[in-house]
Amino acid sequence: MNNESKLDTVKGSVLTNQKSTKVSPSVSFLNKKKWKEAGLFTLFVGPVLLAFILIVLIPFFTGIYYAFTDWNGVTGSVKWVGLDNFKYLFTEDKQFQQSFILTTKYTVVAIILTNLIGFGLALLVAQKLKTKNFLRTVFFMPNLIGGLILGFIWQFIFVKGFVSIGQLTGIPLFELAWLGDAKTAFWGIVIVSVWQGAGYIMIIYIAALQNVPQELIEAAKIDGANRFQVLRHITMPLVAPAVTICLFLTTASSFKVFDANLSLTNGGPFKSTEMLALNIYTEAFVNNRYGIGEAKALIFFIVVAAITVLQVTISKKREVES
Amino acid sequence: MGNRYTWRTSIVEILAILLGLVFLVPFYYVLSNSLKPFAEILTNTSALPKVLMFDNYVNAFEKLNFLTVFKNSLIVTIGSNIVLVIFCSMAAYMLVRTKKKISNIIFMTFVAAMIIPFQSIMIPLIKTAGTLGLLNSMWGLVFMYLGFGSGMTIFLYHGFIKGIPLELEEAAIIDGCTRFGVFWRIVFPLLKPITVTIVILNSLWIWNDFLLPSLVLQDPELRTIPLATFFFFGQYTKQWDLALAALVIGIIPLLIFFFTMQKHIIQGITSGSIK
Numbered sequence: 001m002n003n004e005s006k007l008d009t010v011k012g013s014v015l016t017n018q019k020s021t022k023v024s025p026s027v028s029f030l031n032k033k034k035w036k037e038a039g040l041f042t043l044f045v046g047p048v049l050l051a052f053i054l055i056v057l058i059p060f061f062t063g064i065y066y067a068f069t070d071w072n073g074v075t076g077s078v079k080w081v082g083l084d085n086f087k088y089l090f091t092e093d094k095q096f097q098q099s100f101i102l103t104t105k106y107t108v109v110a111i112i113l114t115n116l117i118g119f120g121l122a123l124l125v126a127q128k129l130k131t132k133n134f135l136r137t138v139f140f141m142p143n144l145i146g147g148l149i150l151g152f153i154w155q156f157i158f159v160k161g162f163v164s165i166g167q168l169t170g171i172p173l174f175e176l177a178w179l180g181d182a183k184t185a186f187w188g189i190v191i192v193s194v195w196q197g198a199g200y201i202m203i204i205y206i207a208a209l210q211n212v213p214q215e216l217i218e219a220a221k222i223d224g225a226n227r228f229q230v231l232r233h234i235t236m237p238l239v240a241p242a243v244t245i246c247l248f249l250t251t252a253s254s255f256k257v258f259d260a261n262l263s264l265t266n267g268g269p270f271k272s273t274e275m276l277a278l279n280i281y282t283e284a285f286v287n288n289r290y291g292i293g294e295a296k297a298l299i300f301f302i303v304v305a306a307i308t309v310l311q312v313t314i315s316k317k318r319e320v321e322s
Numbered sequence: 323m324g325n326r327y328t329w330r331t332s333i334v335e336i337l338a339i340l341l342g343l344v345f346l347v348p349f350y351y352v353l354s355n356s357l358k359p360f361a362e363i364l365t366n367t368s369a370l371p372k373v374l375m376f377d378n379y380v381n382a383f384e385k386l387n388f389l390t391v392f393k394n395s396l397i398v399t400i401g402s403n404i405v406l407v408i409f410c411s412m413a414a415y416m417l418v419r420t421k422k423k424i425s426n427i428i429f430m431t432f433v434a435a436m437i438i439p440f441q442s443i444m445i446p447l448i449k450t451a452g453t454l455g456l457l458n459s460m461w462g463l464v465f466m467y468l469g470f471g472s473g474m475t476i477f478l479y480h481g482f483i484k485g486i487p488l489e490l491e492e493a494a495i496i497d498g499c500t501r502f503g504v505f506w507r508i509v510f511p512l513l514k515p516i517t518v519t520i521v522i523l524n525s526l527w528i529w530n531d532f533l534l535p536s537l538v539l540q541d542p543e544l545r546t547i548p549l550a551t552f553f554f555f556g557q558y559t560k561q562w563d564l565a566l567a568a569l570v571i572g573i574i575p576l577l578i579f580f581f582t583m584q585k586h587i588i589q590g591i592t593s594g595s596i597k
Contacts, residue, residue, distance in 0.1 A: 040416070041416055041420060044412040044415065047412075048412075049428065054450065054454065054469065055468075056470065056472075057431075058446075059445075059446040059447040060435070063445060063446045066446060135338055135339070135342045138346060139345055141580070145530070148548045149530075149569060152551065153348050156565075157348050160364075160562065161351045163367070168368055195345070195348070204592065207592040258533060277439075293445055297444075300441055300442060301439060
């Protein structure tokens with residue numbers, strides 16, 4: 001009732017508007033309409049566009065400028081230094097180079113393990129198991145919790161839990177000081193991120209597996225195909241688009257790893273597990289060398305952007321083909 | 323075929339359950355040790371607690387200042403979700419319905435900016451935020467989440483609104499409804515499925531986010547759960563009894579959210595990732 005009466009009054013006002021505009025020449029009517037449209041457009045798009053420009057665009061572009069300066073954030077002077085920061089990064093900054101190589105290595109390992117385990121879990125949960133809903137929840141659960149808290153949980157597991165398991169079982173692998181050694185600490189971060197990411201990837205693979213027509217699988221079985229042949233020649237090609245999505249999702253998130261790195265090892269021992277994102281953070285907010293930090297951030301951006309553009313091109317190509 | 327629960331399936335089932343237990347082991351260690359006194363944690367890490375002791379929780383709850391911290395997380399997450407849903411759905415709607423070059427340019431800018439990693443923005447952002455007076459304020463943080471979340475939120479709304487037929491809106495306009503009214507009364511209710519997806523994805527991100535709030539909120543009174551956990555861990559290193567209880571307290575709200583919204587969360591992730 002209330003709504004209707006409101007609509008009526010709105011209708012009335014629109015009608016009177018039309019009457020009054022009929023009197024004025026049609027050119028000004030068009031102008032007025034244009035202005036009204038522009039006003040509406042600003043009203044709808046303006047607020048979020050303003051936040052986006054202030055929070056994302058302006059810092060992004062000023063950041064690119066700062067990458068070519070000696071800005072330290074404290075003193076007011078900002079001096080243009082050209083490519084000096086980049087020269088320094090590629091010739092002198094061994095820590096940055098090491099972080100870059102380490103992050104690349106970590107990304108490759110994390111992509112392979114997360115996807116293999118995620119796909120395996122999806123296949124497992126897709127079976128006719130009585131506990132499949134429960135298992136799906138269990139495998140997914142670590143993903144809910146942010147990387148920071150997960151890193152702390154695993155810090156306890158590596159420092160105390162593993163030692164205790166080692167004493168109980170006598171397996172030497174558990175008796176290592178996992179976070180005290182560069183090699184095992186690296187694998188520690190890998191374990192945490194796979195434990196977190198596999199469940200997420202699993203959800204996407206489950207959706208893809210559900211879209212594989214059951215008749216195709218039955219038909220192949222009737223034709224005498226065994227389980228592995230069905231997986232290799234029917235299931236795998238049909239879930240290929242999901243594989244592309246998952247590969248790039250894990251690539252981008254692994255390359256940007258920060259939270260788990262900070263809370264699990266904080267780059268230690270002796271900065272041997274400091275990944276790129278943490279390296280940028282320390283350069284800027286611990287060493288206060290903003291200019292160099294921005295140069296690193298720019299390189300970081302270029303790599304991430306290249307990965308994403310590659311992803312979009314490949315998945316577009318796939319869409320056209322299929 | 324369907325009712326064939328063979329010995330093979332039961333072996334797979336047993337293996338799957340074992341694997342599930344391996345996934346849960348870290349939770350077991352944290353939960354069981356959080357209920358032990360400190361000495362018992364060191365000597366009997368793997369065993370179940372001899373007596374259930376909740377002192378650690380009482381202690382951690384107070385030292386974390388958990389009620390304040392929880393309230394802060396809630397304000398930031400809910401506030402950000404509200405502004406993101408309102409302003410991004412409005413913007414996406416206008417960008418879809420205004421068939422002009424400018425709409426395309428704006429939309430493409432939002433989408434393209436999604437690839438910028440946070441680390442590439444954070445240093446100048448903190449400087450800009452300082453001059454705008456956004457530092458050390460929860461509303462400043464909410465405004466920042468509006469900026470950072472806008473790309474994905476507009477992208478998801480944009481795709482959904484494209485599929486809504488124009489006829490409904492035209493009928494309403496003929497009936498004399500304003501554009502504003504058309505959007506809120508007719509279009510927005512139709513966006514409910516994608517709004518649920520968006521709210522879930524944004525909530526998990528904002529609730530767990532550490533780096534941005536750590537740069538923005540310096541006042542201890544304003545800390546969110548991840549921030550409080552971080553400082554707590556720094557302060558009580560090696561005091562595992564307190565630290566573990568604090569971790570469990572930090573996780574509980576997420577678990578409650580998950581078990582009440584499980585179906586929507588799984589659906590949300592599926593539809594959010596495929597787009």
